[in-house]
Amino acid sequence: MSVPVNLGRAVAKSDEIYPLQASRFYPKEQWYVGAYKSELVEGQTLARTIFGERVIFFRGEGGKATAVSNLCVHRFMPLDEGKIVDGRLVCPYHGYAYGEDGRCVHVPTGGAPSPHARLRHYPVREDGPFVWIWTGSVEGAGEVDIPDLTDIGLSDASDGWTTAVAERLHMQARAPLLVDNLFDLSHIAFIHVDSLPGAGGLAMIPPMFDRKSDRFRVGRYVPNFVAKPDTVIGDTMPMIVGQPVYAALLTDFYSPAVINSSGPWANELVDGDQPGESIAKLNFVHLITPETENSTHYFNVVTRDYHPDDESLSARLIAQTDRVRREDVGWLEQIEKIADRMSAKGEISSKADEGSLKVRRHLRSIIEAELAVSAAE
Amino acid sequence: MSVPVNLGRAVAKSDEIYPLQASRFYPKEQWYVGAYKSELVEGQTLARTIFGERVIFFRGEGGKATAVSNLCVHRFMPLDEGKIVDGRLVCPYHGYAYGEDGRCVHVPTGGAPSPHARLRHYPVREDGPFVWIWTGSVEGAGEVDIPDLTDIGLSDASDGWTTAVAERLHMQARAPLLVDNLFDLSHIAFIHVDSLPGAGGLAMIPPMFDRKSDRFRVGRYVPNFVAKPDTVIGDTMPMIVGQPVYAALLTDFYSPAVINSSGPWANELVDGDQPGESIAKLNFVHLITPETENSTHYFNVVTRDYHPDDESLSARLIAQTDRVRREDVGWLEQIEKIADRMSAKGEISSKADEGSLKVRRHLRSIIEAELAVSAAE
Amino acid sequence: MSVPVNLGRAVAKSDEIYPLQASRFYPKEQWYVGAYKSELVEGQTLARTIFGERVIFFRGEGGKATAVSNLCVHRFMPLDEGKIVDGRLVCPYHGYAYGEDGRCVHVPTGGAPSPHARLRHYPVREDGPFVWIWTGSVEGAGEVDIPDLTDIGLSDASDGWTTAVAERLHMQARAPLLVDNLFDLSHIAFIHVDSLPGAGGLAMIPPMFDRKSDRFRVGRYVPNFVAKPDTVIGDTMPMIVGQPVYAALLTDFYSPAVINSSGPWANELVDGDQPGESIAKLNFVHLITPETENSTHYFNVVTRDYHPDDESLSARLIAQTDRVRREDVGWLEQIEKIADRMSAKGEISSKADEGSLKVRRHLRSIIEAELAVSAAE
Incomplete structure (x- = not known):
């Protein structure tokens, strides 16, 4: 566990309000979670808009996941209700059939398909529970x-982790609002006062900022934390109830697509206020995929490195994260509704906003780098 | 009662169609009814859009009504579901608290609030049943x-009046359509033929125009009116049933926010055709508050200077005004739906439209004066 | 029956995608079906938007059908709920009354109506089951x-035909998509695979193109067709079951308002592969009336020259055409939803699209001729 430092003072400038760049609302040269593996059933299509584009996922020959543009090149029919026949995607209107790579391979009325008859093909990878x-x-x-x-149990290379997959939520709000939300935990004392009782106090602990290589971390550290039995933490991390531990509430930015909130990580307590060996790690991993400029797919999984067979614990963790996420989504959608007023009025920040402002700047630098590359090309 | 004169001839010009001014759809340098006093409960917020601005009303320390802009300066959260704690408005997201004057007085994560952290404060006054x-x-x-x-019983200084408060209606139509409607009573014979049986005849009496100082009055006068027992008027003004009186159906423009329709006023009959002492006054007072350019809050109260303890009479008057107003709102919303065609076609008026055309011109002169002042500043 | 020729090869150009002309989305100098005669009941109004204009139909004195613009010239009230009194259309707001030709003939508050007070009058004709x-x-x-x-039984001059009138469907899609659909029967094997079982094979027969004077015909000809008893055709044309006939599946373009699909026409078989005398004719006649640029009224009648008294047959034909049409409407509405993407992507056609591409070009030439005339005026 690295050494945290105190957060400095930060004030938002007017150009740090969403969208961070007029020409690109969120980083685009990225891998995003398009679907849970479990959503992609052989023989069925899965239509989803991602970054403003209508995409259709399906499993081709041998079950391999693929993704192509969702609009037949013949007469513009959406392929949502296309059939999968022998690993090919068949248009419901006149039966044009497409292979995994998007090429038209069959026209029912006869003749060889034109070489121009192809759907856009999107690179796809399957890893952990995700496509x-x-x-x-x-x-x-x-x-x-x-x-x-890997270190939070979500790649095929991970070992010793238990994963519980939560429902994909559809949020009618822009993705950066969710990033903001995840990096300012002080809202727990207000929005989640009923669903996370007692957690508000932890969230009010002054956050520490820790930039590790290319990853941002905002942490709240409690060197002498004692979990009580009838609390959210006591229920989900029973091995630390009643004993003092070094607890860390961490928010880690892995990429624009992935933010992890530890829930918490508990370490042995050494020298009265230092972290020792890890006792247990709990993670609420947020997978953020822009649907459009103003809406977002919000995937979520909970991972832990203890009690692998406790299915009741998995169920309680899913119930908890879904309750909390639905609250966040509901409130962020309130902000989105008045988003046209964002630019008209200044935003006023305080010391506690340091983390979310730094991550905004990081997001903007990613976007700027992307645009610089595409301009140079 | 002043001396009425015959209405002259008027024809609408193309620039007298709504909105009367492209740059301002209705007078803005005005006091409007924001709420009934009874709507503003201590400890609760009341969110309402007024003249296109999102406003939130609440009662501060000591119960004093106040109104501020409805958007937290921290992260743009609407304050509709804010809590009132000790007369302060608390944002539901991160708990920023605001005083009656809109200044931020508390940030939960610590530190003194920035002096720039303040909501817009709107001047508010309580008088009669209104905020x-x-x-x-x-x-x-x-x-x-x-x-x-005062003279229609709706200020704190009024005396001898009984007031019945009707429901606020939300009208998806621009405010001037309601002004038009109230100044052309000939629609009573059509729209209200079932809800005000027999009143159509009165409404068809040629109107007289009477400009008193800065107030417009359009009146219909019946020098020898005899109310029958089983009519709307006979039911609500029982003291004039069967005896000839001088009846006046008046439409008075108090301000862009207030138009009164007498319902009617009954005077003693003198010299066979002249008004004498007042017998009874009944008023249907229309409080018009633009919500947006295309929608309107429609408040309404019924006042009378007789039978103060007759609660059944109050209930019947409210039932009557609500039935009539719902009919008007329904039809005006039909016009609003095709409002984009208003400018494309000429409007053709007849003699009976004199009153509404004059009041339109008056409204426009008010708007022009407002814009001239703001241009000079 | 004229001599069909083989279709040539056609590839769509980018300017052949809808709308075919930016300035006019469909031919306008045309007669369209505004209503079924049966929809127009004496004493009632029928409000309908046609080619983007709000029209109101009613029957004037003597029951004659008429159509005028649906907006009172006085205060812009829509006339949907106007009353018909003595063959006049009366505005529901202030009672302005209009005659069959749209002229205002009465103002309730008195005075002669202005000669400028008139609604636009649309030419109307009644013929067959249509207004x-x-x-x-x-x-x-x-x-x-x-x-x-006349030759498909739909004028007052037709003789020997039985007509069954289907429901008017409202389609939230542009009219040319329906023209495309009707001229490319290969979709029957996909969209209508369940509602027209067995018909897919017929639809896959290579179409022949036959331009007769100013009318387009695309036909599929089966010189030795034998209908089976338990098929759609066997059920609706029982006289041809079990005997070889010359069957013709024709799509005839009568005007932008009328396309007929034969269902089929059966002729005697001569010389083993030539058509002889007609045995029976069945027609599914599609009446296409643009409501707006993006929506369409879809009228439909089924006519036949046999079994005039078989009401059960009429009912089965209506059930069949409505099932098929609802399927088409549902799918075409899917295309309309993404119509903003039509221009962004090329359309790729194959040999089977020859008919629909030719009729598109014909539609465009009609529009171009209309615009040339109006530019010259």
Whole structure:
């Protein structure tokens, strides 16, 4: 566990309000979660808008996940209700059939399909419980990897983790509002006062900022934390009830697509106020996929490195994260409704907003770098 | 009662169609009814859009009504579901607290609030059954008073009046359509033929125009009116049933916010055709508050100077005014739906439209004066 | 029956995508079906938007159908709920009354109506089961006749035909999508696979193109067709079950307002593969009336020259056409939803699209001719 430092003072400037860039509302040269693996059933289509584009997922020959543009090149019919026949996507209108790579391979009325008859094909990867999709340029896909989530139990290479998959929520609000929300925990004392009783106090602990290489971390550290039995933490981390531990409430930015909130991590207490060996780790992992400029797919999984067979615990964790996420979504949608007023009025920040302002600047630098590359090309 | 004169001939010009001014759809340097006093409960917020601005009303320390802009300066959260704690308005997201004057007085994560952290404060006055709000410029508020409604029983200074408060209706139509409606009573014979049986005949009496100082009055006078027992008027003004009186159906423009329709006023009959002492006065007072350019809050109270303890009479008057108003609202909303066609086609008026055309011109002169002042500043 | 020729090869160009002309989305100097005669009941109004204009139909003195613009010239009230009194249309707001020709003939508050007080009058004709309306310029109405539908049993001059009238469907999609649909029967094997079982094979027969004077015909010909008893065709044309006939599945373009799909026509078989005398004719006649640029009234009648008294047959034919039409409407509405993407992407056609591409070009030439005339005027 790295050494946290105190947060400095920050005030938002007018150009730090959403969208952070007029020409691109969120980083695009990225891998995003397009679907849970479990959503993609062989023989069925899955239509979803991602970063403003209508995409259709399906499993081709051998069950391999693929994603293509959702609009038949013949007469513009959406392919939502296309049939999958022998791993090919068949248009419901006149029966044009497409292969995994988007090429038209059959026209029922006869003749060879035109070589121009092809749907856009999107790079897709399956890892952990996710189907990842690349939303950026064709060239970029090969140079960037999907975010490495091994240390929170979400890659095929992870070991010793138990994963509980929560429902995908649809949020009628722009993605950066969710980033803000996740990096300013002081809202727990207000929005989640009923669903996370007692957690408000922890959230009010002054946050520490810790930039590790290319990842942002905002943490709240409690060197002498004692969990009580009838609390949210006591219920979900029973092994630390009644004993003092070093607790860390961390918010980690893995990529624009992934933010992890530890729930918390508990370490042994050494020398009265220092972290020792890890006792237990709990993670609420937030997968953020822009649907459009003003709406977001909000995937979520809970991972832990203890009690792998406790299905009741998994169920309680899912219930907890869904209750909390629905509250957040409801409130962020209130902000989105008045988003046209954001630019008209200044935003006033305080010391506690340091983390969310820093991550906004980081998001903006990612966008700026993306735009610089595409301008140079 | 002043001397009425015959109405002249009027034809609408193309620039007399709504909105009367492209840059301002209705007078703005005005006091409007923001709410009934009874709507504003201590410890609760009341969110309402007025003249296109999102306003939130609440009662501060000591119960005093106040109104501020409805958007937290921290992260743009609407304050509709804010809590009132000790007379302060608390944002539901991160708990920023605001005083009656809109200043931020508390930030839960600590530190003194920025002096720039303040909501816009709107001048507010309580009088009669109303909470009035000033929608104009900051300078204008001190120079203009709320409309004087003493003579129709609607100020704290009124005496001898009984008031019945009707429901606020929300009308999806621009305010001037309601002004038009109230000044052309000939629609009673059509729209209200079932709810005001027999009143159509009165409404068809040629109207007289009477401009008193800065107030417009359009009146219909019946020098030898005899109310029958089983009519709307006979039921609500029982003291004039069977005896000839001088009846006056008046439409009085108090301000862009207030129009009164007498229901009627009954005077003793003198010299066979002249008005003598007042017998009874009944008023249907229309309080018009623009919500947006295309929608309107429609408040309404019925006042009378007789039978103060007759609660059944109050209930019947409220039932009558609500039935009539719902009919008007329904039809005006039909016009609003096709409002984009108003400018494309000429409007053709007849002699009976004199009153509404004159009041339109008056409204426009008020708007022009407002714009001239703001241009000079 | 004329001699069909093989279809050539066609590829759509980017300017052949809808709308075919930016300035006019469909031919306008035309007669369209405004209503079924049966919809127009004496003493009632029928409000309908046609080619973007709000029209109100009613029957004037003597029951004659008429159509006028649906907006009172006095205060812009829509006339949907106007009353018909003595063959006059009375505005529900202040009672202005209009005659069959749209002239205001009465103002309740008195005085002679202004000569400028008139609604736009649309030319109207009644023929067959239809009320036709002219949507073009005033000059054009006299020069063009309603489409001659005598040979498919739909004019007052038709003889020996039985007509079954189907429900008017409202389609939230542009009219040309329906034209496309009707001229490319290969969709039967996909969209209608369940409602027209077995018909997919017929639809896949290569179409032949036959331009007769000013009418387009795309046909599919089966020289040795044997209907089976338990099929759609066997059920509705029982006289041809079990005997070989020359069957013709024809799609005939009568005007932008009328397309007929034979269902089929059966002729005697001569010389093993030539058509002889007609045995029976069945027609599904599609009446296409643009409501707006993006929505369409879809009228439909089924006519046949056999079994005039078989009401059960009429009922089965209506059930069949309504099932099929609802399927088409549902799918075309899917395309309309993404219509903003039509221009962004190329459309790729195959040999089977020849008919629909030719009729598109014909539609465009009609529009171009209309615009050339109006530019010259």
